[in-house]
Structure formats: structure tokens, C-alpha cells
Amino acid sequence: MNLDQFLAKFTNQKLFDKEKIFRHGNELFLVASQLSQVQEKSFSFIGKNPFFIGEFIGVETPHKVIPSLSLLNRLNKVSVKKAVVNEKGEWLFACGRDLWKESIIKLAADLNNDDFLLIVNELDEPLGIGILKQDKHCFVKNYFDIGDFFRREH
Amino acid sequence: MNEFLERYKKLGSVEEQFEVGQCIRVNTLKTSHSAIVNRLKSKGVKLEKIHYARDGFFVRQTPFSIGTSIESLLGYFYVQEAASQLPVEVLAPKETDIVLDMCSAPGGKTTQVSQWMNNQGVVVAFEKNNRRLLAFKSNCERLGVNNVVAFNTNAEKAASLSLKFDRVLLDAPCSGNFIADKSWFQKRSVDAVKSLCQIQKSLLKAGISVLKKNGVLVYCTCSLEPEENELLIDWALHNLDVMLLPTNLKIGSEGLTNVFGKKLSAEVRNCRRFWPSHTKTQGFFIAKLVIK
Numbered sequence: 001m002n003l004d005q006f007l008a009k010f011t012n013q014k015l016f017d018k019e020k021i022f023r024h025g026n027e028l029f030l031v032a033s034q035l036s037q038v039q040e041k042s043f044s045f046i047g048k049n050p051f052f053i054g055e056f057i058g059v060e061t062p063h064k065v066i067p068s069l070s071l072l073n074r075l076n077k078v079s080v081k082k083a084v085v086n087e088k089g090e091w092l093f094a095c096g097r098d099l100w101k102e103s104i105i106k107l108a109a110d111l112n113n114d115d116f117l118l119i120v121n122e123l124d125e126p127l128g129i130g131i132l133k134q135d136k137h138c139f140v141k142n143y144f145d146i147g148d149f150f151r152r153e154h
Numbered sequence: 155m156n157e158f159l160e161r162y163k164k165l166g167s168v169e170e171q172f173e174v175g176q177c178i179r180v181n182t183l184k185t186s187h188s189a190i191v192n193r194l195k196s197k198g199v200k201l202e203k204i205h206y207a208r209d210g211f212f213v214r215q216t217p218f219s220i221g222t223s224i225e226s227l228l229g230y231f232y233v234q235e236a237a238s239q240l241p242v243e244v245l246a247p248k249e250t251d252i253v254l255d256m257c258s259a260p261g262g263k264t265t266q267v268s269q270w271m272n273n274q275g276v277v278v279a280f281e282k283n284n285r286r287l288l289a290f291k292s293n294c295e296r297l298g299v300n301n302v303v304a305f306n307t308n309a310e311k312a313a314s315l316s317l318k319f320d321r322v323l324l325d326a327p328c329s330g331n332f333i334a335d336k337s338w339f340q341k342r343s344v345d346a347v348k349s350l351c352q353i354q355k356s357l358l359k360a361g362i363s364v365l366k367k368n369g370v371l372v373y374c375t376c377s378l379e380p381e382e383n384e385l386l387i388d389w390a391l392h393n394l395d396v397m398l399l400p401t402n403l404k405i406g407s408e409g410l411t412n413v414f415g416k417k418l419s420a421e422v423r424n425c426r427r428f429w430p431s432h433t434k435t436q437g438f439f440i441a442k443l444v445i446k
Binding site for chain 1: 221222224227228229252275276278279287288289290291292294295296298300301302303304305306307311314315316317
């Protein structure tokens with residue numbers, strides 16, 4: 001899955017200017033012009049690209065796009081494909097768990113199995129991405145959650 | 155008595171080990187002081203304002219690990235010791251500035267610089283240690299920083315850039331202190347401390363070389379050893395075209411001007427030294443330098 005395919009699962013709106021995307025390995029960054037100038041100048045002296053620049057958008061691999069917190073926020077502003085979870089669900093989801101129906105307070109209409117959806121708490125803050133899986137084991141499968149910040153460093 | 159404690163006594167302070175309380179810095183790029191105080195209060199967390207740090211709060215009581223809370227994951231605050239919040243306050247970067255952060259990982263001060271700049275201007279960050287890049291990236295992402303360009307290289311290379319900076323932050327690699335690390339006394343020797351000084355000198359020299367005429371460089375360490383602090387700054391006053399300005403901090407004591415019998419420039423008083431027994435923080439040192 002590439003970034004375009006991932007974004008299309010949530011919205012048809014243009015979220016940012018793709019010309020301003022800088023790729024470092026499989027990491028994507030949105031770079032404002034004043035940073036590009038510094039980057040270009042620095043590259044000629046340091047001889048290497050930055051490992052972090054501007055707004056981190058996420059990681060794009062052939063199999064999966066892992067959105068940044070910033071991208072989740074951008075999607076949350078425009079997408080209606082979301083599920084609102086209660087406090088217990090918020091914590092379990094951020095711990096990497098799938099969601100049961102009991103944790104979901106509100107769910108967008110017209111969703112089908114395997115649809116991607118944003119998971120938000122009752123304050124409309126993004127907690128991650130889920131995939132609708134209405135079966136006897138779970139209701140929303142955890143695709144990515146913000147607890148990753150903690151897990152990736154430990 | 156331990157050789158370091160003996161040195162501290164000779165320098166005028168009787169020190170002993172104790173545990174400093176946890177502190178956070180509220181990330182005003184994403185929330186406000188009152189919003190986070192009230193939100194955490196409803197979950198049983200008691201915060202108390204740190205009177206000498208603009209966005210700092212002591213965590214007086216918490217029923218859970220605050221660093222792994224949803225609010226932390228959403229980037230509303232950063233767990234940061236009180237004294238280490240102060241170098242950026244002394245640097246006071248502005249929205250229009252181009253700032254150099256010379257030894258930037260794990261990104262606590264870098265993200266604080268961005269916060270002071272309201273995500274405007276440019277922060278150029280250097281970090282030499284590969285193993286610390288993940289934490290840096292994670293923190294910049296979580297705290298919503300988007301004005302940083304960061305390179306995995308030695309900060310001494312800053313001298314080869316064709317850029318000049320309004321502000322330079324040099325949070326120099328140092329020997330640390332016994333408050334931040336309980337086994338510090340067992341790990342360190344005075345000789346090892348002295349060996350770090352050459353690196354600190356080179357970095358300071360590089361930082362000064364890219365500073366604009368009216369720019370400000372803040373040098374800091376979390377060390378109590380005068381070789382890494384007052385003696386180094388005294389060397390800079392004699393060998394680089396710089397002078398010291400007062401930090402105007404409301405905490406800490408004047409820099410030492412007599413170190414084991416060696417008299418230093420009177421200007422060194424303008425530095426700020428954080429004796430843990432006085433400030434109830436970790437050991438720390440801050441100097442504010444400008445070009446003459």
C-alpha cells in the first residue's frame with residue numbers, strides 16, 4: 001500500500017502538497033520552503049541528507065503505511081470514517097489491543113467489513129487506525145495506535 | 155568521603171544523594187497550562203507550577219505512570235527535569251530566528267526551542283549518536299514539531315556550514331551528575347571527567363564560529379564538575395572573542411570564580427550553577443555567551 005492508497009481509504013480531499021514531500025528511506029516528511037533551503041545548503045557541506053525534517057508524515061513500506069500523529073490529526077479534520085471509543089477502549093486500543101463492540105460509543109454510518117477507520121476518544125483526539133472486522137473475535141482490528149510511541153523505544 | 159563529594163565541599167557545597175521529583179513541560183504547541191492541569195487533575199494527578207520555568211510543572215502526585223498516559227502519547231507534555239528546562243529559557247529563541255541545537259537527542263530541548271518559536275523559523279539540529287535518533291524522531295513527532303531539520307553527524311561540522319545562527323544551544327556531552335544517576339560515583343573518576351573537556355572545547359569553538367554578530371550561545375551541562383563548566387567558560391573568555399551575559403534566572407547560584415585555588419575571570423559569576431542541595435534539582439550549569 002502506498003501513501004495515496006492509504007489516504008484514499010479516508011478521504012478524497014487533498015491533505016497537503018505532495019511536491020513538498022521529502023523521502024528519507026521509507027520515511028516521509030512534509031517540508032516547508034524555509035527548511036528546504038537550509039537542507040540544500042547543508043547537504044553541500046555535510047554531504048548527507050537530514051534524518052528528520054519538517055512535519056513527519058509517516059512510514060511507507062510496500063505492505064503498510066504507518067501514519068504519524070500529525071497525519072492522524074490531518075485525517076481527523078476531514079474524514080468522517082471514524083469510531084469514537086470510551087475511556088476503557090481508549091486505553092486498551094492504545095495498548096495495541098483490538099476493540100470490542102462494547103467500547104465503541106459511536107460509529108460512522110455506511111461502513112463495511114475491512115474498511116479503514118480512525119479511532120478517536122470522546123474528546124475527538126486520534127488514537128490510531130482500525131479496520132472494521134465484525135466477527136465473533138473482535139469488532140475493530142487494531143492497525144496502528146499511538147501507544148507505538150512508547151513501544152518503539154522499549 | 156567520596157573524592158567528588160570532597161571536591162564539592164572544597165567548592166563550597168555539602169552535597170548528598172536524594173531523589174528529585176518528577177517534572178513535566180507543557181507543550182503549548184498543542185495545549186495550554188490550564189487545560190492539561192485540569193485534565194490530569196480529573197484523573198488524580200496533582201501538578202504544581204514550577205515558579206522559575208515558564209511551562210514547567212512538578213508532578214506532586216500521580217496514580218499512574220504519567221509518561222505513558224494518553225496525554226503524554228498525544229504530545230501534550232514532555233517529562234523533563236526542572237533544571238533542564240532552563241537553558242532554552244535563557245536562549246529565548248524567537249519566531250524569526252535560525253537556531254542551531256548542537257547535541258540534540260533525545261530532543262527534549264529541541265522540541266522546547268520549537269515551542270518557544272511557535273513552530274516558526276528554523277531549528278538546525280545535530281546528533282552524532284545513531285542510537286539516540288529514534289528517541290529524537292519520536293519526540294519531535296509526538297510533540298508536533300515541524301520547524302526542525304536534523305542531521306546525524308558531529309556538531310563540530312556546524313563550523314563548515316555556510317549558515318550563521320541567531321541562537322546556538324550547546325547542551326554539551328558531559329559526565330552527568332549523581333542525582334540523575336544513582337551509581338554515578340562508582341562509574342566516574344576525575345581523570346575521566348577531565349578527558350571530556352577537549353570535546354566540549356571543540357564544540358564550543360564550533361558553536362561560536364557560526365554565531366551571528368548579535369547572536370546568543372547558551373552552553374549547558376548536567377555536570378557539577380568545574381572542569382566542564384566554569385574552567386571551560388574561563389578558557390573561552392580568554393581564547394574566543396566572547397563575553398558572558400547574566401542568565402537572569404531566578405534559581406541557582408553564581409558561577410565559581412575560585413576553583414581549587416585558581417582565580418577565574420570575575421565575569422564567570424554571570425554563569426548559573428545548580429547545586430542539588432540548594433536548588434532541589436539535578437546538578438546543572440548554564441552560561442550565556444555573546445560575541446564581543
